[in-house]
Amino acid sequence: KRRIGVMTSGGDAPGMNGSVRAVVRMALYSNCEAYAIYEGYDGLVKGGDMIKEMQWEDVRGFLSEGGTLIGTARCMAFMQRDGRRTAAKNMILKGIDALVICGGDGSLTGADRFRDEWPSLLEELVESKELTTEQVAPFKHLNIVGLVGSIDNDLSMTDATIGCYSSLARICEAIDSVDTTATSHQRAFVVETMGRHCGWLTLMAGVATGSDFIFIPEQPAKEGWEGNMLGIIRKHREMGKRKTIVIVAEGAIDENLNKITPHQIKEILSGAGLDTRVTTLGHVQRGGQPAAYDRMLSTLQGVEAVKAVLEATPETPSPVICMIENKIVRRPLLEAVAQTQKVAEAIENKDFKTAMELRDAE
Numbered sequence: 001k002r003r004i005g006v007m008t009s010g011g012d013a014p015g016m017n018g019s020v021r022a023v024v025r026m027a028l029y030s031n032c033e034a035y036a037i038y039e040g041y042d043g044l045v046k047g048g049d050m051i052k053e054m055q056w057e058d059v060r061g062f063l064s065e066g067g068t069l070i071g072t073a074r075c076m077a078f079m080q081r082d083g084r085r086t087a088a089k090n091m092i093l094k095g096i097d098a099l100v101i102c103g104g105d106g107s108l109t110g111a112d113r114f115r116d117e118w119p120s121l122l123e124e125l126v127e128s129k130e131l132t133t134e135q136v137a138p139f140k141h142l143n144i145v146g147l148v149g150s151i152d153n154d155l156s157m158t159d160a161t162i163g164c165y166s167s168l169a170r171i172c173e174a175i176d177s178v179d180t181t182a183t184s185h186q187r188a189f190v191v192e193t194m195g196r197h198c199g200w201l202t203l204m205a206g207v208a209t210g211s212d213f214i215f216i217p218e219q220p221a222k223e224g225w226e227g228n229m230l231g232i233i234r235k236h237r238e239m240g241k242r243k244t245i246v247i248v249a250e251g252a253i254d255e256n257l258n259k260i261t262p263h264q265i266k267e268i269l270s271g272a273g274l275d276t277r278v279t280t281l282g283h284v285q286r287g288g289q290p291a292a293y294d295r296m297l298s299t300l301q302g303v304e305a306v307k308a309v310l311e312a313t314p315e316t317p318s319p320v321i322c323m324i325e326n327k328i329v330r331r332p333l334l335e336a337v338a339q340t341q342k343v344a345e346a347i348e349n350k351d352f353k354t355a356m357e358l359r360d361a362e
């Protein structure tokens, strides 16, 4: 029987458990064995009990749980070749030659590199007599399939990453709460949102809560933004609005690539006579139960990931499972990551138009 491993890596995201459940159950349904790797790459390097065979009932209740129940970690050992060699050994000892990884772009790139190195890692293991030729013989190729789990929705070539809609819902709930107290006191609030270098959460939250002004990395604030923001807020107040909400992404910048901070905005609003408070939402945005969309997305993608493992050939580039126009599709993992990195480069080069276009590209 084919043995398929599943792990979560990088920052947790609501819906990751749904993907573990789907991979385990689809693997069993497809007459394979399923293994969960605990604590991300750390578990792969440590081996032993950190790689555990999973049965159908082991993932019962996973769908509605937030975070990742099999744990995640930022693993330094896996960054070193020695660590990856030990990881390969542990996988062979368990008979696993296919890995489904749910994580951010960094975690997925690491996995693809592991696949490239796999044959040479096995040679080294035989040379050093850690494993025998007979032991490694059945495991010539490693299959890697990526699922993008991140609240940031920052990967190109997919419309949604697992976790982003749960996070968006939580942000909106939090802003709704801020709204009631803001309205009561006629105050202004500057709300800081997560997203790393991506403004998706902020942009969508701005639309969904009817906020007055937002700041996102992909559209840096132009010279004179202070006056522009105040003008819009003043107009809203004149129309009878009793509150002001400005949302600032943690990666927000101005045209000179200087960071725009919530406190900087607070000073400007206070200077204009508004009683202003800052609310940093922090990890509340990443925690809690997954929204229905993320349960659905992680389930459909987990099923597709197992199909991709079973259909893979040594020549097939490692795929990442995406959602494009409501369809689950496979895209080459490295191409999706490369395109994502181009966005960051375009921003660094102050080519904001290209950055926006690349974000939207399939």
Ligand code: F6P
Pocket (backbone or CB within 6 Å): 011, 104, 150, 151, 152, 194, 195, 196, 250, 286
């Ligand atoms: O990538 C998810 C994310 O929550 C980002 O939005 C944020 O910048 C980062 O992770 C925070 O990382 P940590 O949990 O390590 O503080």
